[in-house]
Amino acid sequence: MQIRAWKLSEPGVLIILATGVLLAVGLACIYVTDTHYVSGHDGPANAKKQFIFVMISMVAASIVLRVGYHTISQYAYIIFGIVLLLLLPLAIARVFHLSFGGLTAPRNGAYRWINLPGYQLQPSEIMKAAYLIALAWYLRYRSNYRHFGGLLLPFAISVVPFALILIEPDLGTVLLLVPVLFAMLFLAGARISHLLLIMLMGLAMTPLAWGQIKSYQRLRIASVLLQNDSLRQAVIDSPQDYELLATKRQAMEWAASSGYQLVHSKNAVGSGGWFGYGWGEGIYVNNSLLPDRHNDFVFSLIGHQWGFIGCSVVLCCYVVIVTAGVRIASVTKDPFGRLLAVGAVTLLAAQVLINVGMTIGLLPITGMTLPFVSYGGSSLLSNFVVLALLISVSQHRPFLLAGKPFDFRKRSIVDRIDIMSGR
């Protein structure tokens, strides 16, 4: 197995180019919100910070690339364990309302961050990468998930990080990891009927969960539906018919409270039109009407400044990354690399779809960043590492002799004879 460390594969180049565009767009958005937001204080503090994060992340990514995904995979469980250990104190802090001397101070009631000097570490972000490696490592040579019983084990293992992250609470990250789990199992060859069964079971539990989740979470989901004027009016007119969805008060206050972010996000995107207001221009750039516009809602700002064209360019960058990733997965013969590539692609795509979906009112609002564009160190680092793993997979020559892994097709007799006879 030869490692061509510094000569990038073709999909690798495409990925890096697309990522470069996204990073530039992100920095441009963070910069304009910065200068208008805290002008007169310390200048574009967030843009500077983001730039430093990009640098750090790039260093991390090159290390991953240099070391190679195979070497890292040896430590998959260890890394997974370490991140679990990082999640543990946050869960404990949340349950017992501890702050460990300010180390785990909550923000808006959520214990997601570990306060380090000059940097707030978000272990759930790191968990994305760690989970990916660990799951791929677990699934790589197995086939027991072809049976329903064996399929349950990966789910059982996933429950631990999911639970810890849910306690924080950080529903968004869990919602992101679930599609990764499904995609990897699906690609690894788990029976579709089994996966569908599990999905159905999940769906069946939804009404139960609806009663269990916090009212603000329920409202967030309801908020998406309440966008519809006629539905909102219906709730106001006959609240008893829509008790499960929202109260009359919530419907009336919608635009001012739970729907505020959504209303403004849609205004920002919609007012962009075809070409947008231009960089650093526009109502939502010059006014802090839209909270979190430099991180979770950065896509609204893109739509506002560069319009439909800008949104298309950004989405196309992700399409390039995803297709390149899929190509890598398809070319790679190493089972671990294959799963890793599929997981990485799913992870990124899911993040993009959830984030963009929430900014344009298709999905409930959750704390989800737009990869490589949103402000935030942990997310950047995590996504860079995932990307580096993906490129690293493409850097490895395929096993020439090995059959394609995860091909559980019933082989024809001719095929079998071919294999047996060594042809």
Next chain:
Amino acid sequence: MFENRLRILLSVLAIACLGVFLRLAQLQLVRADYYTQRANRSLISRPKSLPFLRGRILDRTGEVLVADTPTWDVCIDYAMIAASVDSEAKAWSSLLRRYRRRYAKNSDGTMATVEQRRERLQEDMEGSWRALVQFAQRLGQPVTLEDIRSRGLDIYEQVQRIRRAVSRRRGFDSPVAEERIAQTIIPDIGADHQALWEDQFSAWPWVHVQASTKRRCLGDATPIAHVLGRMGRVDAETVSADPQADNPFAKYLASEKHGISGVEYAAEDLLRGRRGQIVSSRDGTVTEDVPAAHGLDVKLTIDAPLQRQLYDMLGEVVESVPLSSGGAIVVLDVASRDVLSLVSYPSYDPNRFSELYSVLRDDTDRLPLRFRALSSRYAPGSTIKPLSCLAGLYSGKISLDTRETCTGYMFSEKRDGWRCWEIHGTGIRKAHGSINVTEALTGSCNIFMYRLGERVGVDGLCSVFDMVGVGRGSGIGLREDNPGINPTPAWLSSHLNRTTTKAHSRLFAMGQGEISLTPIQVANLMATYASGRYKPVTLIRRRKDHPEWRLPGSDAQWLAIRRGIFGVTNDPDGTAYKYANYVRDGYALAGKTGSATATPWPTAYKIPYMEEDGSHREVVLAEGARGPAIKRFEREFPDAVYDKKDVKAVRYWPVEKPPEGQKYSHAWFGGYLQPLGADGKPDWRQQPPVAFAVLIEFGGSGGRTSGPLAKRVCDAILDRFGSDIATTLRKSSGY
């Protein structure tokens, strides 16, 4: 198989991506205009309201009596007030967020936890309270920590009330504008100290020194306090009955003040201005600028210097009366019926009203809050006699030649019942002998009036009373104006369930019984005697002038009446010759004394009630009337069970029943300045320029107490307006 599944995965992602693109196209391409409009609208910030200045109140000479004067208030952010009152208040979280930077680090440099930040915010808050009190005290403002705390609690409760009311209207609970602004905690720190305060409290970002206005009475305002009236917060009824409710600039706001009494109430529509508004977008460009329309100045017909002088005089006399409680003087311009003075004693300093309120309210003996000149009605006594005579003369029931014989009593078999008046303190009953109308008025003969009353009847008398506004008010336009009582047969049967008898007509003809007039009505009665014309009085300029009408009666009849009135003070046989004979600068005082039977008024009510635990208690409340006593009781003892029938007056002023053989009476003097000819005889062709009425409560017989005061009133009028009164008044009446 892997490839296939990869394709499936890719297709799922592609479908999702397509959905995103479609949605984007919907938002950005199809509905772009709609969202652009919405985005632009979201930029418009809350309109800022511009306050207006309420109009000033001026006297007839242009002296400013009340004006909005600029001052500064020390204000605290509402969130801070709410947090200090309620430790569970939602305001805490917003405060902690707002001052995150301020308390981010502990003194040792470590990051502060929420609890630590909250603790330090609390300490800081307490510190700022103490500092406010100390600083205010150093600058001579008597403010205590308790004051500030209770003020804070008041504000908090008031704002919560507003919020509840607004939520009810809107159908859901949401913050109201009052919660976003700083609320006045120490009002009126004065213009000089503003910089000092700002400097002192710059370290506390929640303390603000804000420009404001204060309605202030200028000069010596006590004599005129009742006329000017007071301002009070608008109540729910005012807001719901507001005719301007649809005009956002003119409608009453919940925290606003409006006139609740006196001219402040009566001229509210003139004095009140209209708010302005500035709407600006967030980048500071002004998109709408409506300037505030300040209120109009209101000019009164009152002559402030005369009013002050008369108040002092009245005060002296009232205090010298053994059972003194109060009194009133009203001076009118006969030609225009302008109110030149409208004095009620006792009064109060309107600038200190709020601090004196409880003392004033509980002084039920003297009732300083009562606007006696307008709102207290008394039997007019002999001052009504000329009017009774007019009723007889013009209806032809008597003639100028009609003579009656006064023997001192009406019926020989019941001499003590219907008798003529007594010479004060002597027990000698006056017998006038055979007299005509003029002599009857001069001698104030009761017997003549009884007979006259019998001839004219209650209907005849009441129709003349009605001609001068008895039972209909003075026309002054203030809400305190009492209409008086015109005891028509209909009124007697509906109010007292009594049928009219001859006794009524006898009584009413001499101004006793149910007939009641206010001092301003008696003053207008005098002006009517002086001119033969009736016109409602005018206090506020700018108001439409009242129509004037001639009373019936021939010139000869009127002359006879005026001669009779003139004789009271100028004929040695006149009842007030001894006390009120007055000639000066070509004028002689002509007037009529009067004694009105006085009934003591209750000053406290006892209310027995049952507590929730079943124990029986009772409470004595100092209130001037039953209704207010019950209202106050229900406010102060909301849970107590009681029966309205048990509410009894337990104290009276002066005492419930006068000592045996005596009776209380209020002393009237009504008169006008009759111009004299060059020969010193009255010149009947000239119209008297001013008329007035003086009332001393519990002053005893009219002439002795109020007569000398009437002379002093004339002196004051002549001193003030010079000898050509009519010209002076005409000059100063224009504006």
